[in-house]
Amino acid sequence: MLRTLVYLGFPVLLAGCTGPLSTLDPGGPAATSIATLWWVMLAGAAALFVLVMTLYALVIWRPDWGARVSPTRWIVLGGLGLPAVVLTPLVASALVTGERLLPLGSAEPLRIEAEAQRWTWTFRYPGSGDIKTEGTLHLPVGVPVDIVVTSRDVIHAFWIPRLAGKIDAVPGHTNILRIRADVQGRYQGLCNEFCGSGHSGMRFDVVAHPAADFSTAIAHPEAGRK
C-alpha cells in the first residue's frame, strides 16, 4: 500500500514542478538563481525541521537527556546558536542571488517596453522602429533584455515565472527587469498584482526566437505567433 502511494504520489508531486508557469523549471539565468535559492531554502528548512523533530523526540522519549542540558544552555543554543548557524548561510545566499538579479553591468542591453492596462499587455520595441505587439512579448534567445515596465491605469505586476521574478507596473513610473531566455520557444507571463475583475485573465505569451530571426519576428508579429 505504502509502495503504491509512493509510486503514484511521487510523479504527481514532481508534475507540479513543470508547466508553463513553473518557477522550478527555469529557462534563463534570473529564474535559475531564484529556483536555486528556493531549493537552498527548502533544504535549510527541511534540515531545521528534522533537527527540531529529533530534539523533540529525544526529550519525549528520554526526558533525562533533556534535563542534562541546563535551561540557559537550551536558550542560548536553541534560541541564538541554531538560528545563527541556519540563517546566516541562507541570508548570505539570498543576498548574493538578489544582487545577481539587478540590471547591472552588460553595457547597453536591448530594451523592450511593457505597458499594462486593464487587462492587456502592450510591448514596444524602441530599437526597432515604432513596432508594438499586443498580448505577445517577443524576445531574442540568449540576449539580455531590459524590460521597462509601466502601467496606464492601476498597479499591475509583470511576471514570467520561467524567466525571472516579478516586478510592479506602476502608473507614471518605470521599473526595469533584466531577463534572458536561454531556450528557444514559448513561455507564459501574467499579471501578479490584483488589478480588478479581469485580473485572472491578464496573461500574455512570450516567444523566444533565435537572435537572427528576432527583427523579422517583431516586424511580422502574426508570423511569430505560429
Ligand SMILES: [Cu+2]
Ligand atoms: Cu492584475
